[in-house]
Amino acid sequence: MTMKVSVLGATGYAGAELLRLLYGHPEAEVRHITSESHTGERIDALYPHLTGMYDLQLESMKKIDSIGEDSDFVFVCLPHGHAMGVGQALAGMETRIIDLGADYRFADTSVYEAWYHVPHTHPEAERVYGLAEIYREDIRSARIIGNAGCFTTASILALAPLAKQHLIDVNTIIVDAKSGVSGAGRGAKTANHFPELYDNFRAYGACTHRHTPEIEQALTDLSGEETLINFTPHLVPMSRGILSTCYAKLKPGIAPELVDAAFEKLYGKEYFIRLRGRGAYPSTKDVRGSNFCDLAWHIDERTQRVIVLSAIDNLVKGAAGQAVQNFNIACGFDEKMGLDFTPIYP
Amino acid sequence: MTMKVSVLGATGYAGAELLRLLYGHPEAEVRHITSESHTGERIDALYPHLTGMYDLQLESMKKIDSIGEDSDFVFVCLPHGHAMGVGQALAGMETRIIDLGADYRFADTSVYEAWYHVPHTHPEAERVYGLAEIYREDIRSARIIGNAGCFTTASILALAPLAKQHLIDVNTIIVDAKSGVSGAGRGAKTANHFPELYDNFRAYGACTHRHTPEIEQALTDLSGEETLINFTPHLVPMSRGILSTCYAKLKPGIAPELVDAAFEKLYGKEYFIRLRGRGAYPSTKDVRGSNFCDLAWHIDERTQRVIVLSAIDNLVKGAAGQAVQNFNIACGFDEKMGLDFTPIYP
């Protein structure tokens, strides 16, 4: 049952991480990897950690048709705006698409257009939002999966039980999120130059970050109420990992045990979600390199607020691991296939 | 006009930082430094960076009387609970006290007792809260100054203009704060062991951190309204620096320009507060090693919330630098004396 897969945009961090995970996947065979700026080079020339793991040369996406024909699945690891073209090019084929970018994440493409400032050229595409624990059933048969973003995965998973069980006032939600620098990609720029960020901490994208509407879409969907949130991302001087600290006002009279029960109900059987419980403090290193999302929550009886802490590896559960999880679901494989390993600590 | 000063508890990070700053202060002469666990040792045996800077041996605090008599000012850098004894021991002398701990920070000692779980043995002490930009006039003549805490300094300075001008609903305040690890002191424990924290990020003390009531006290004072907040600290894998991200709901109809004006009004003439403006992103490294507090703010018109970002060096403006600033005020010196230097970057 081995699936032929290809990775478009294999030289970014998400692409390279996908290659790491696919190496260990027993039912995936990597057929093509692409890069426009490094066409013809070997992947291990760009990523020496892959030395000996892949004997593949980077190809150009100009051959998207033949790549599509030779692939059961295409993983798109390109900047937003590029996957739509891929989706259109492969529209007539059986090839299925998992896009790690934002192009296929929004049900309402006008939201995409408003936040990403590009026209959506493929609004008619049938697509599902690729956050497995919430939209698993839709993913099974989807032809195009818009893999959830990194901050959004951590944040939606943190708040979903509360929104779905109507335990919180969704319009009091504040998500204060912190990410390692790999989330910004591999492109060198002064802002992400080593000495600028090392031993340093700062926020960015307050009120304007594009993951905001993606979180709002899911919370609106789950709660049934139109939801607007504040989302503020921060850069942590580390390579990997996201911690989302999510605040909301509990509805009057909600006891702590109801909060506990909501998490247990939604996630009690989820392998990749580890409920660390009320009062715990998950850390990004607890999940490093793995597809786990560790969740804990705190209730402040003085202010009647709940605080949910959510830790993921931005490149795994926040990108490549979630893509493989979606791939497994879409193929009917065991959801853990190729992802059943221990986080790396310390 | 040189002042004789002593540092009680000189072997912690705040004490050592105070020695760094006092070395460069033209009107302070360090007479005594104390440590109970290292009595008789040289300070540079414990802190080699001070090699050649001080020719002083650590003494025991058992001689607090003679230390007090030989000091115009005593800086107390001890864990909470110890400064009260110092205050009582020196009650009959002219010696003035600047306590970097929590003992003298609260007007209502029952708040102290509730959050610190120790009885307050010196409630009758005349004392002022040592946050210079807010309580400068009180500090001038104070005999006991309860130096403001690190998180609290960053957070109160961030929110004071808004609270004072009644621009926000104070009971919607959420402070999500991030600190370098030096804030936890020099005592070794597994939780702060290098490999545990490096490349790692986590929260701690949600809903229970002792800086919560200190922030609430100041905001209640400034706004005139009883204020309860949520405060969540996080550990950033770096040595120094605090960034506080502060959220609040703007009152209806408050225009962005009113917010700008409130910051300008309160801080326009403050040397140590650098208004980086609406839309900016101060970083902890911008202020590293200095007594500056860099402030910026963002307004989300969708949610009618204001987000204030506040960066300080936790050991300087959050501890030793603020102590020197208070010392300067109390002595009638130029407030910048010994503190007029550039942050160290990168």
Add this chain to the structure above:
Amino acid sequence: MTMKVSVLGATGYAGAELLRLLYGHPEAEVRHITSESHTGERIDALYPHLTGMYDLQLESMKKIDSIGEDSDFVFVCLPHGHAMGVGQALAGMETRIIDLGADYRFADTSVYEAWYHVPHTHPEAERVYGLAEIYREDIRSARIIGNAGCFTTASILALAPLAKQHLIDVNTIIVDAKSGVSGAGRGAKTANHFPELYDNFRAYGACTHRHTPEIEQALTDLSGEETLINFTPHLVPMSRGILSTCYAKLKPGIAPELVDAAFEKLYGKEYFIRLRGRGAYPSTKDVRGSNFCDLAWHIDERTQRVIVLSAIDNLVKGAAGQAVQNFNIACGFDEKMGLDFTPIYP
């Protein structure tokens, strides 16, 4: 053919890393894990990253007999001096021992006693030195394997081809090695407290580090010449990884191609050694989390010296991974079993 294995001293970093690797090993079943200070606790209470991976309680080593009887292999992850007792206790059983400490590394126990300052109580033990690429044949049937140390693995593998082919003057060897802090173990002490090491770099153990005689033993063995070296370790402010920079004078007339050929000859077929070639720069992150040793070399024609650069993950190829590799050899398994995965980057 599943082997029953136990881990003595499972709460140190090497023990925890072994649990990470054994989780992914298809033919190893972890039966017992021990800790004297945490007897009765769950391993995931100490290492939350293992939450959900093991449903095991820590036992005391007092039951070493019954542990031994229930184990085909015992991995000893204890400080030096403890494995000898285990070796004696299990002497009459079929149980095989892989000691990650130093007790069984030396052919001449007087060398051990001179450098470790403890008497060797089990000198008669039949034992082999557990550096697979050099001593593989001996490992196959060994009952006690003294797993090679972390610095020593990186350094011996770097120099072995040159020593074995007699291309260098072995008494000019200088090994300047750099390690992440996990090499110092999990015990908290001020020297390894986060703020002390972060953004800091220093040497330690110059001329006296205990890995010195271990490297000398192997190089003497390989070259046939009595070898004394200088070995200087340094602490890098990172969690994992070792880079050894090894210097030696080439014998007169040795051409660069002979150096290349020596590496190719010894390691050309070794899966875990990746020859990055003459002129390359392996980095610790290229091998992070994996059992690879990446090697490169440089020749200075001006000084007739060769410089070999060797990168490993100290907890994997330098400890737990090498132990699993030795386990595979001793069991007759594929040497890569449970170790065939990609390093984690970035």
Add this chain to the structure above:
Amino acid sequence: MTMKVSVLGATGYAGAELLRLLYGHPEAEVRHITSESHTGERIDALYPHLTGMYDLQLESMKKIDSIGEDSDFVFVCLPHGHAMGVGQALAGMETRIIDLGADYRFADTSVYEAWYHVPHTHPEAERVYGLAEIYREDIRSARIIGNAGCFTTASILALAPLAKQHLIDVNTIIVDAKSGVSGAGRGAKTANHFPELYDNFRAYGACTHRHTPEIEQALTDLSGEETLINFTPHLVPMSRGILSTCYAKLKPGIAPELVDAAFEKLYGKEYFIRLRGRGAYPSTKDVRGSNFCDLAWHIDERTQRVIVLSAIDNLVKGAAGQAVQNFNIACGFDEKMGLDFTPIYP
């Protein structure tokens, strides 16, 4: 007696660090700062940590004549190859030049040309090598000072006592040096992108780094013997700091006390050199932000080698601080002026 000074190339790390130090210098007035790529911008737009410290706009170097005429001293913080033009342009003026680059470091410009691969256009310039502790007398009256490089400062200071006193065989010298990333400048490139270097360690420039001949020049000068060394730099995942680990064979019969005496003799009265003694381990953080060079040494009686450890801040004693020290000497000021402050720790 205030000197008018200008900084050419103020937007690199060395230039910005010079501005940090000059801010605190009582007898230096910064008149002009230049940048070709940021002409017309404010320095604090590029370096927010300088907000409020300088009210200066960046100028173009096209006006070098008028800048020179308005300056007693010009500090050149440009890439190598540019200072020669400045030297020629200012040849007829009284303006003195301190070049932080390599152009004026070599007595024999053919060495410069061989290692830097550019022709030297100003070989006739009268110039001195700006390493104050070794060449102080020459610096007093020099018109052009070729400020010593960062690695070279740490390495020459480490080895000078031994070379000068003929205690070592200079052709056995190996310098294994480690630097924070700020040494590579502020220019963004993938190799120095945050996620690439964080939690990573590697060597570079083995056998070819341009600081090699600079160290050799000084050691040849000091020892009177033609000296060839091996120099291998490494990148440490930190912002600032250099540790040089220097190895050499002691001449036969040299007792440890002779080594101690050599250090004491050369440096006993040097303020900026702190002799931490035989057996100590200076760390880069002990000197961070300061102009100190901390030295310690170890003697291996087994191999008859001496190992010298040398720690500096690459941007201070290795660049801007040394420039100010040279400036003070050249002006006849107290050598510590503007540099008499404590390192910042932790």
